[in-house]
Amino acid sequence: MQIFYLLPTTYSLAMTLGLLGNLGALYIFFFKMDQKSPSNVYIISLAIADTIFLCALPFRVHYHLNDNDWIFGEVMCRVTGTVFYANIYISIAFMTCICLDRYIATIHPHKYLQLRNTRWAQMVTAGVWLVTGVAALTFMVTCPAPDLLGTPATQSDGRKRRNCFENFTQDEWKTSLMPYSTFSLVFGALLPSIFILVCYxxxxxxxxxxxxxxxxxxxxxxxxxxxxxxxxFLPYHVVHLLHLLWRIKVIKNCLAAHVIYKVRRVTMALVSINSVLDPLLYYFATGRCKWTFKLNFRWLKLRRRRGVYTISDNLKDHWW
Structure with a gap:
């Protein structure tokens, strides 16, 4: 039973730490940095995507703590599920853009200076948001049970539970889930991951x-x-591939199916940790800028029997 507490615990931790890091990063980028570079454009988009993802996690936490019974209706199931899975591919896309930006800045500095004065980064960013947005909306509206939607508000196991993104039928996998899952796995995960893991x-x-x-x-x-x-990301994609093979009956062993189900929940928890680690990436990508907070404390007076003590603290330029 401990495995069922893994997701709500990890999601709660990611939501708490991730929101602090990503909202803090957005504050710094919008209010403390005057210079906007192409790298910053990608980082801001990644931080926005992470923030949207983290805001959807409370619904998933409640779902898992409520014995996988969804009470928020079909629309919220579709929205939160779409946000959860789309964040995976958006994050990989923008991390690939950041890597390319750093490569060009270092290996081809003269070309990079030309690109800095254009709107190339804004165009690429808009393209990523447009493609992922259109893909998500298309599958949400047209497909009866794609991977992002599942069969929300359905009954299962005779326990009157309303599942969200779980317990798909075999026909749903063959008709809707398999084509979408294959396409997203190849073009949204496999090719970018190979690009990052091999080229970089x-x-x-x-x-x-x-x-x-x-x-x-x-x-x-x-x-x-x-x-x-x-x-x-890599563990999730590998296990997701095994999950697809099991769904189409390439993997038929019952023990293997049970292990895949358990490990898949672990990899979903690891995906959410991405939003906690991304602020470290933001810091490394903007290392020349001072990410500082100035904290000013008023005079604190502590009175004791044998004297009066005055303490003054003025903390400046602390890295975080």
């Missing part, structure tokens, strides 16, 4: 030969993205 270690090796501050910053960004991809 080679890029990092080349950048490591350059002894400049920009090159060191680019290395930190690449290593952070590699770590997030391997820890948060």
């Amino acid at each position: 270690p080679l890029v990092a090796r080349r950048i490591a030969r350059i002894k400049t501050a920009t090159a060191r910053g680019a290395l930190r960004v690449i290593y952070a993205i590699l770590a997030i991809t391997v820890l948060c």
Whole structure:
């Protein structure tokens, strides 16, 4: 039974820490940084996507704590489910953009200076949001049971539970889920992941030969993205592939199916940790900027029997 508490516990932790980190990052980008670079455009979009994702987690926490019984209606099931899964592909897309930006800035600095003066980053960002948005809305409206929608508000197991994104029928997998899941797995996950995991270690090796501050910053960004991809996204995609193979009866062993189900919940928890680790990526990608808070405390007077003590603290320029 402990596995059923994994998701609500992890989601609650991710929601608390992730909102602090991402909202803090958005505050800094919008109110403390005057210079807007292409890298910052991608980072702001990633932080916005993470914030939207984290705002949807309370509904998922309640769902799992309520014995997987959805009480918020079909529309909210569709919305929160879409946000949850779309965030995976949006995050990978923007992390790929950040890596490309750091690569061009380091290896082709003159070309990068030209791109900085154009709206190329805004166009790419708008394209990512447009493609993912249209894809999500299309599947939400036209497909009866795609991977993002499931069969919300249905009864199952004779226990009158209203499932959300769970317990799909075999026909639903063959007609709607399989084509969408295959497309999203190949183009939304597999190709970007290969690009990050194969190309960027080679890029990092080349950048490591350059002894400049920009090159060191680019290395930190690449290593952070590699770590997030391997820890948060790669396990989910591998297990999701096994889950698809089980659904189409390529994997028929019952024990293997049970293990896949358990491990899939663990990988879904790891996906949510991405929103907690992303603020570290923001910091590495903007290392030349001072992410500081100035805290001013008033005079604190402590009176005791044998004297009066006055304490003054003025904390400045603390990194976080």
